[in-house]
Amino acid sequence: MGKIFYLIGKSAVGKDSIMEHLLADDSLALHSIVQYATRPIRDGEEEGREYHFITPERAEELERDGLVIESRAYNTVYGIWKYMFVRDGQMDLAEKDYIAVGTIESYTKVRDFFGTETVVPIYIWVETGERLERALRRERKHLNPKYAEMCRRFLADEQDFSDDRLREAGLMDDAGVIRNAFENADREECINAVRAFILKEKEL
Numbered sequence: 001m002g003k004i005f006y007l008i009g010k011s012a013v014g015k016d017s018i019m020e021h022l023l024a025d026d027s028l029a030l031h032s033i034v035q036y037a038t039r040p041i042r043d044g045e046e047e048g049r050e051y052h053f054i055t056p057e058r059a060e061e062l063e064r065d066g067l068v069i070e071s072r073a074y075n076t077v078y079g080i081w082k083y084m085f086v087r088d089g090q091m092d093l094a095e096k097d098y099i100a101v102g103t104i105e106s107y108t109k110v111r112d113f114f115g116t117e118t119v120v121p122i123y124i125w126v127e128t129g130e131r132l133e134r135a136l137r138r139e140r141k142h143l144n145p146k147y148a149e150m151c152r153r154f155l156a157d158e159q160d161f162s163d164d165r166l167r168e169a170g171l172m173d174d175a176g177v178i179r180n181a182f183e184n185a186d187r188e189e190c191i192n193a194v195r196a197f198i199l200k201e202k203e204l
Contacts, residue, residue, distance in 0.1 A: 002093040004114060005030065005198055007101045008171070009124035010157040011150075012135035014184045015101045016050070018124060021191045022099055028198055033091060033100040036062070039081040043142050051083075062086055070109030074156075077148045085110055093118065097202060103160060104169045120201055121171055122194060123181040130185070 005022075007015045023030055037051040038059050047053055054062075059082050062068050069085045085106060091098060093114070102110070111119040126134065135154060139145045159165075166172035171179050180197065184190040 001118065002095065002097045003201065004033070004093075004110065004119045005097070005099045005122055005201070006107050006110065006119055007099065007122050007124060008104060008107050010126075010131060010161050011153045012131050012138060013124045013126045014134075014187060014190070015124050017187065018184065018191055018194060019099055019101055022195065022198070025195060028195065028202075029097060030099045030198070031091075031096050033085070033098050035100070035102075036084040036086050037081065039076075039078075039083075052086075056080075056082070059084060069113050070106045072103060072105055074153075077152060078146070104165050104171065105160075107171075108169045121180055122197065123171060123178050124184050124190070124194075125178075125181060126184050 007019055009015050019032070022028055023032055034048055035051055036054050036059065038054060038056050041047065041053050042050075045051075059071075062084065063071065067087050069087055071082060071084045073080050073082045083102075083106070085100075085102070100110075107119070107121055111121075132154060135150055139147060139150045163172060163176065166178060167174075173179070182190050182193050182197075
């Protein structure tokens with residue numbers, strides 16, 4: 001039975017970059033799960049690579065058809081944006097291992113759907129000040145930087161990733177230690193540490 005390695009962490013900790021490197025590592029044999037989003041496509045993104053970019057109407061159709069495993073909506077400064085994990089036939093857990101990125105809420109819903117033996121959380125973190133600098137540098141690269149949305153997302157993370165929510169999701173123990181946590185201060189070191197962890201988990 002395959003596994004889903006689920007990268008979790010606040011915005012601008014490097015989850016997408018880490019996932020790209022892990023997907024490119026042939027020794028891991030991981031496959032991507034392309035989720036769905038109703039937000040506008042960003043500079044440098046491609047349909048079907050980062051997300052399937054869909055309309056709000058299409059999102060409602062998927063929900064009515066019972067194909068949505070988990071869905072989360074964000075009230076951004078540009079309106080409501082939805083992100084969805086959809087049961088669309090792209091996964092074959094009988095033969096393959098996968099990697100995905102998501103929030104605590106999405107992780108718990110995917111875990112509850114597939115089971116704790118299948119979904120393995122990997123928590124990525126970065127010191128708060130460094131994370132804010134990275135978020136600002138990333139936003140400046142866009143043709144039309146969305147600084148207000150960046151700030152909203154940064155502040156929302158403080159609530160979304162509170163200790164209480166980490167404990168509720170089973171990601172933090174009573175001593176305040178987060179399970180499977182990796183600091184992304186140095187990207188290469190972090191990737192190597194996550195890679196070693198995944199290889200060990202695949203042997204179980």
